[in-house]
Each structure stands twice: as C-alpha cells, then as structure tokens.
Amino acid sequence: MSTTSLPHKPRVTRRVMAAQPSASMALEAKIGEMRAAGVPVISFGAGEPDFPTPDAIKLNGHEAIDTNLTKYTPAGGTIALRKAIGARMKADTGFDYATSQIVVTNGGKEAIYLAMQALIEAGDEVIIPAPYWVSYPEMVRLADGVPVVIPTTAADNFRVTPEMLRAHSTPRTRMFVLVSPSNPTGMVYSRRELEAIADWMRGNDALLLTDELYDRIVFEGEYARWLNVAPDLKDRTIVINGLSKSVAMTGWRIGFAAAREEYIKAMGKVQGHSTSHPSSISQHAALKAYTANLDAEIAKMVVAFRSRRDWIVDALNEMPGVSCLKPEGAFYVFPELTGLYGKKLKYGGPFNSSAELAMYALETVKVGIIHGEAFGAPGYARMSYALALDKIQEGVARLADAFSPA
Ligand SMILES: Cc1ncc(COP(=O)(O)O)c(C=O)c1O
Numbered sequence: 197m198s199t200t201s202l203p204h205k206p207r208v209t210r211r212v213m214a215a216q217p218s219a220s221m222a223l224e225a226k227i228g229e230m231r232a233a234g235v236p237v238i239s240f241g242a243g244e245p246d247f248p249t250p251d252a253i254k255l256n257g258h259e260a261i262d263t264n265l266t267k268y269t270p271a272g273g274t275i276a277l278r279k280a281i282g283a284r285m286k287a288d289t290g291f292d293y294a295t296s297q298i299v300v301t302n303g304g305k306e307a308i309y310l311a312m313q314a315l316i317e318a319g320d321e322v323i324i325p326a327p328y329w330v331s332y333p334e335m336v337r338l339a340d341g342v343p344v345v346i347p348t349t350a351a352d353n354f355r356v357t358p359e360m361l362r363a364h365s366t367p368r369t370r371m372f373v374l375v376s377p378s379n380p381t382g383m384v385y386s387r388r389e390l391e392a393i394a395d396w397m398r399g400n401d402a403l404l405l406t407d408e409l410y411d412r413i414v415f416e417g418e419y420a421r422w423l424n425v426a427p428d429l430k431d432r433t434i435v436i437n438g439l440s441k442s443v444a445m446t447g448w449r450i451g452f453a454a455a456r457e458e459y460i461k462a463m464g465k466v467q468g469h470s471t472s473h474p475s476s477i478s479q480h481a482a483l484k485a486y487t488a489n490l491d492a493e494i495a496k497m498v499v500a501f502r503s504r505r506d507w508i509v510d511a512l513n514e515m516p517g518v519s520c521l522k523p524e525g526a527f528y529v530f531p532e533l534t535g536l537y538g539k540k541l542k543y544g545g546p547f548n549s550s551a552e553l554a555m556y557a558l559e560t561v562k563v564g565i566i567h568g569e570a571f572g573a574p575g576y577a578r579m580s581y582a583l584a585l586d587k588i589q590e591g592v593a594r595l596a597d598a599f600s601p602a
Contacts, residue, residue: 216332219570220578227564238591239564240579243379245527245601246447247500249540250493253443253484260480269476271459273300273452280451280486287422288411290367291430293454299464300482302474304409304438306453307469309335309404311434311453316341316464320370322467325356326572327530329379329407333572341370345572350532354381354391354518358396374422377410380571380578381530382505382523387420394426405434409451412442412494413524415502431456439485441526442494448478450485501527502586504581511581511592515599525530530568540602550577553599561594 213507223241228236248254260266272278272387278295285293309329316322318340324332325346333343345363361372366427374393375469376385385393397404406440437452453463467473505522507530511518518536533553538546543560551567554577558564568576581588 201264211340214337216330218330220566221304221320223566225565226558230558230562234596236560236565238587238594239461240581240583240585240591241564241566241587242580242582243442243445244582245497246496246584247444248584249448249481250443250485250490251444252488252490253481255351255479256484257448257481258423260300260477262339265476265480267476269473269479269571271297271472272464273473274476274479274483277483277486278452280483281454284486285435285454288421289427289435291427294457296457298452298454298459298581300469300474300479301438301451301453301467302449302471303440303446304407304436305331306437306452306471306474307438307448307463308332308405308407310466311436311455311459312336312339312341313466315403315434315459316370319368319449321366321368323361323369323372323402325354325360326571327354327378327380327568327578328373328572329375331571332373333401342368344369347572348463350519350576351528354378354383354530355385356393357389358392359531361396363395365400365402369402371401371405372397373405375405375407375409375421376422377414377523377525378589379410379526380528380566380573381521382522382526382528383413384414384416384524385406385420387419387425390420390422390425396427397426397429397432400599401432403432403434404429407436407440408527409441411489413501413507413527415498416524419525428469434459439482439502443485444497445478445482445485448481449474449544450482501581504585505529506564506586508579508581508588509593511589511596513598516601517599527580529581530573530576531579532576536599541598542600543598545602550575553577557595557598561598563591563594563598565595 249369277299282293316339320341321344322336336343439445509522512531520531539594554567565577
C-alpha cells in the first residue's frame with residue numbers, strides 16, 4: 197500500500213471566507229491571553245450578565261441529570277418546553293402560539309441563523325440598521341443574502357425612521373431586522389416609533405424579525421413590544437427571544453423562534469439536519485425559567501444595571517472628547533469618541549479611528565472596549581457594564597487617564 201497521496205490544497209468556501217469573525221469574541225480571546233500572562237485587564241467587552249443563573253433553574257439542571265433526561269429530545273425542543281414558551285408568548289403578546297409555531301434553539305443566535313437559512317433566498321435583501329449586532333450581516337451573507345445597512349448616529353438616537361427605511365428598500369427587500377432594546381446601543385424604540393415602522397411595513401410584503409433578547413432589561417417606561425404595536429403583521433413577523441440575557445443563562449444555550457407554522461417548519465428542517473436540538477439538560481432547566489416566577493431575581497439585576505448605567509454615562513460624559521447617550525435598556529453604552537480624533541493623548545496619538553483608540557486603551561491602560569467599526573459604526577465604541585461597579589469605576593478611571601490630553 198502506498199502512503200503517498202496527492203498534495204492537499206486547503207480550500208474553504210467563498211461564503212465563509214467573506215464572513216468576519218465576531219469582534220467581541222476576538223477581544224475576549226485577546227484579553228484572556230493577556231490575563232493568562234498576568235496582565236490585570238479590565239474588560240468592557242462581555243455580552244453577558246455578571247450574575248449567576250437563578251438557583252431554581254440550576255436545580256432543574258441537576259434534576260435533568262439525576263433523572264436521566266439525558267437523551268435526544270424531539271427536534272425543535274420538548275413539547276413541555278414549547279408549551280411553556282407558548283404561554284410566555286401569550287402573556288407577552290396576547291396571541292396563541294401552538295407548539296408547531298415554536299422552535300427551541302441553541303441560544304437566540306441559532307434561532308436567527310435558522311430564520312436566515314430558511315427564509316432568505318440568494319440575492320434577497322435584508323435591512324439591518326447600524327450600529328448592529330455583529331452577527332446579523334454575517335448570517336445574511338452565509339445565507340447568500342445581501343445585508344442592506346442603514347447607518348444611524350447618536351443624533352438619530354441610533355434609531356431608524358420610516359424615511360430611512362423607504363430610502364433603503366427595493367423590490368428585493370425580504371426582511372427588516374428590528375432589535376429593541378438594542379445590542380450594541382441599548383436604545384429602545386417607543387410605541388410611536390414602532391407604529392411608524394409598522395406603517396412602512398404595511399406598504400410592502402417584507403418579513404420582520406424582532407429580536408427581543410433584552411426585553412426584560414428595560415429601565416424606563418413600558419416596553420413597547422412589536423406584536424403589541426402591530427398585531428396585524430403577525431403572519432410575517434418572526435419573534436426571536438431566549439434566556440441568555442434575561443435570566444443570565446448564556447452558557448446554557450436556550451433561545452427560540454415563534455412564527456407561523458410554515459416558517460417554523462422550514463427552520464426546523466435546517467435544525468433537524470444540523471444541531472437537532474439544544475441540550476436536553478438545558479431544556480429541562482429552561483422549563484423552570486419559563487414556568488417559575490423569577491420577577492424578583494430579574495428585578496435585582498435590572499436595578500443593578502440601571503445604577504451602573506447612570507454612573508457610567510455620567511462618568512463618560514465628563515471625559516473631554518467623549519459623549520454618550522443614556523440608553524434605556526440592555527447593558528451596553530455606546531459612547532462617541534470622534535472628539536478625541538487628531539489629539540495627542542497622554543500615552544500616544546494622535547488617532548483617527550475608534551479601532552486605533554480601542555487598541556491604544558488596551559495596550560496602555562489595559563482596558564478592553566470594542567471599536568464601533570465592528571458594529572458598522574466607526575467613531576464609537578461599545579462598553580458593556582455587566583461587571584461589578586468597582587471594576588467599572590476602575591476601568592473608567594483608567595480610560596479617563598488614557599484619553600486625557602498629553
Ligand atoms: C441582539 C442579540 N441577539 C441575539 C443574541 C444571541 O444570544 P444567545 O447567546 O442567546 O445566542 C445576542 C447575544 O449577544 C444579542 O446581543
């Protein structure tokens with residue numbers, strides 16, 4: 197037998213080559229390496245609550261193991277969990293969602309990925325407002341769709357208007373992605389703003405994907421939920437939600453999509469041939485998350501996030517050259533850094549991009565922030581305040597030092 201073979205030339209698909217890796221995960225990896233080398237980095241990069249998963253949920257995880265709920269479940273999730281999610285959808289929207297209209301996924305991320313794979317045809321356009329969550333455009337590209345990005349700035353409160361939507365829509369517009377509260381800006385659309393978007397939607401035949409991962413983390417006023425504002429558009433709405441952010445369950449990987457049966461069936465087909473379903477243990481834990489009353493635990497997190505937000509927004513606005521809107525939800529701030537451009541700063545510069553400023557902060561004062569370019573918004577940076585207040589204060593003091601004039 198010959199052990200020689202033709203030389204193998206590595207080749208990956210063009211569609212994957214064109215996709216960008218996640219900037220937040222790349223930052224966390226770099227920070228991990230620095231910490232391993234003993235460098236005391238403070239990271240504002242994390243996209244996850246710093247609170248533990250509530251005990252009642254963890255107990256169900258143990259129970260799943262102890263009672264041998266460790267086998268395959270139905271693709272799309274257990275019937276019990278889909279029923280519990282249906283009850284949550286009923287409470288949130290007033291609509292009945294049958295188990296055939298819900299697919300349980302590996303985090304909200306898989307739900308969005310499945311929606312793109314099942315509903316976006318090659319060449320279909322998907323409207324994505326920027327600053328955007330990093331995975332939306334990549335998922336559209338991985339489905340051979342075309343992301344159509346609408347840039348917004350702090351002057352727009354990082355929100356799109358029907359005029360912007362009209363200017364970016366074409367006969368190929370297949371979907372609009374709405375995320376409120378937003379990652380990375382923390383902005384929340386008001387009922388009136390959503391009503392205006394609904395009016396625009398009524399003039400086309402596009403799908404609307406509403407990403408509601410942060411719906412429990414809202415600081416002011418009543419949360420305006422898309423289906424409550426536009427119930428008549430339910431048939432072309434894909435609701436995405438999950439437990440990662442609202443009950444601190446990022447690592448358990450539980451999310452879901454709810455939509456009309458044809459769409460869920462199509463998404464289920466993709467899931468059936470890829471991941472099958474999320475872990476049986478996580479699904480049993482999630483059942484508790486959807487059936488127990490966790491209002492007190494969630495309120496505790498929201499109160500902590502809110503006081504950190506108030507502190508960090510004020511502190512950032514005190515830095516010369518930095519300005520920051522006050523977000524109404526999630527756990528991110530999105531300060532503008534263009535006021536620092538072209539200036540000699542204490543340890544270096546001048547710099548002319550937020551990417552350079554983020555690198556400068558990491559290298560000099562060992563603080564991790566994510567450059568706005570990663571979110572389609574040069575000139576800004578994302579900072580998560582899902583870390584203890586003393587760490588936030590220390591990190592912001594270091595940034596103020598680095599960003600002070602030479
Ligand atoms: C806006 C938004 N949607 C979806 C997700 C995905 O969440 P999960 O961890 O449940 O997959 C995230 C996570 O960062 C997010 O910020």
